[in-house]
Amino acid sequence: MKNYHTYNEIKSQTQAWAQALDIVNASSLPEAGDYDQVIFTGCGSTYYLSLSAAALYQELTGRSARAVPGGELLLNSQTVLTNQKTLLVAISRSGTTTETVKAVEKFKSEKHGDVVVISNYDEALSRMANVNIVIDKGQEESVAQTRSFASMFVAASAFCAKMAGQEDLVEAMKKLPEIGNWLINKYESYAKGIGENLDFDRFYFLGSSFRYGLACEVNLKMKEMTLTHSEPFHFLEFRHGPMSMVNQNAVVVGMLSDANRVHEVKVLSEMKMLGGTVSAIGESEADVCFESNIPESVRGVLYLPILQLMAFYRSVKKGLNPDRPANLTAVVKLDF
Numbered sequence: 001m002k003n004y005h006t007y008n009e010i011k012s013q014t015q016a017w018a019q020a021l022d023i024v025n026a027s028s029l030p031e032a033g034d035y036d037q038v039i040f041t042g043c044g045s046t047y048y049l050s051l052s053a054a055a056l057y058q059e060l061t062g063r064s065a066r067a068v069p070g071g072e073l074l075l076n077s078q079t080v081l082t083n084q085k086t087l088l089v090a091i092s093r094s095g096t097t098t099e100t101v102k103a104v105e106k107f108k109s110e111k112h113g114d115v116v117v118i119s120n121y122d123e124a125l126s127r128m129a130n131v132n133i134v135i136d137k138g139q140e141e142s143v144a145q146t147r148s149f150a151s152m153f154v155a156a157s158a159f160c161a162k163m164a165g166q167e168d169l170v171e172a173m174k175k176l177p178e179i180g181n182w183l184i185n186k187y188e189s190y191a192k193g194i195g196e197n198l199d200f201d202r203f204y205f206l207g208s209s210f211r212y213g214l215a216c217e218v219n220l221k222m223k224e225m226t227l228t229h230s231e232p233f234h235f236l237e238f239r240h241g242p243m244s245m246v247n248q249n250a251v252v253v254g255m256l257s258d259a260n261r262v263h264e265v266k267v268l269s270e271m272k273m274l275g276g277t278v279s280a281i282g283e284s285e286a287d288v289c290f291e292s293n294i295p296e297s298v299r300g301v302l303y304l305p306i307l308q309l310m311a312f313y314r315s316v317k318k319g320l321n322p323d324r325p326a327n328l329t330a331v332v333k334l335d336f
Helices: 005-011 013-026 045-061 070-075 098-109 147-163 167-195 211-226 261-273 300-317
Strands: 037-042 065-069 086-092 113-119 131-134 202-206 229-233 250-255 277-282
Touching: 005 013, 005 147, 005 300, 013 131, 013 147, 013 167, 037 045, 037 070, 037 098, 045 065, 045 086, 045 147, 045 211, 065 070, 070 098, 086 098, 086 147, 098 113, 113 147, 147 167, 147 300, 167 300, 202 211, 202 261, 211 229, 211 250, 211 300, 250 261, 261 277, 277 300
Parallel strands: 037 065, 037 086, 086 113, 113 131, 202 229, 202 250, 250 277
Antiparallel strands: none
């Protein structure tokens, strides 16, 4: 397995988590009260990261935030931007994502507000930022994002906590790398067992609040690395139609919260009764337990490594190359 970049990037990602925290802590951030709204933007994985970050920002600061794909911000900005002063948080692994770069250029030229960039490379996007957060230890050789996504998610979580003035949360996050290493070591064999079981032909990832964006991301990892039917849903939404797809060949992964655990566990129990294999992930009393004692709002990155490993092992078992997913090896540059 060590011959695969993806495997090494998943296993080493906690080093990038630590760097992300250090960089955000050293950054001079704007004041949340200076803006009427905050927009998080990205493409693909970083749009899903934006979904999580916007939910977390609004939860912690009490101020309006939303996530918008970079392409929508570029092509349909009239549905996103108003004359209100806006803080734009642009997220891109490479710092060169065409739609995001063009959207930020347009945002700045129209003088809508200020720009924060979260990236793994100091590239074109970073040079347009008022605040530039570059986590170079998150850089990857693989096409599918694992270590990069996790590093930027840690940075975004710390950013939200600091913008809310909750330094205690940022301090609590310092335990994340140690807990992450422990989780990977303890549950890698669990991830391998599910991932390599080719009797499963469909995966559903359930998460609510900021966990929905994470559910979208791990769904994408399963889809692109393993070419398996995979979909993300909010917990209760899954009961309104999609659960008709659950049978003995289905895996339903539940990213459990503390606040709504009773309702979420009930959904998972229903899916198990329908014949599905349930995988519950959470702080305690789950198939994968964090046992972190880190506040719920800033421990979200802990959901990622085991599910990334699940996709990795499935990809290898199917004879695919997890480093180079089908149809994604060539980067298509759009002409705007």
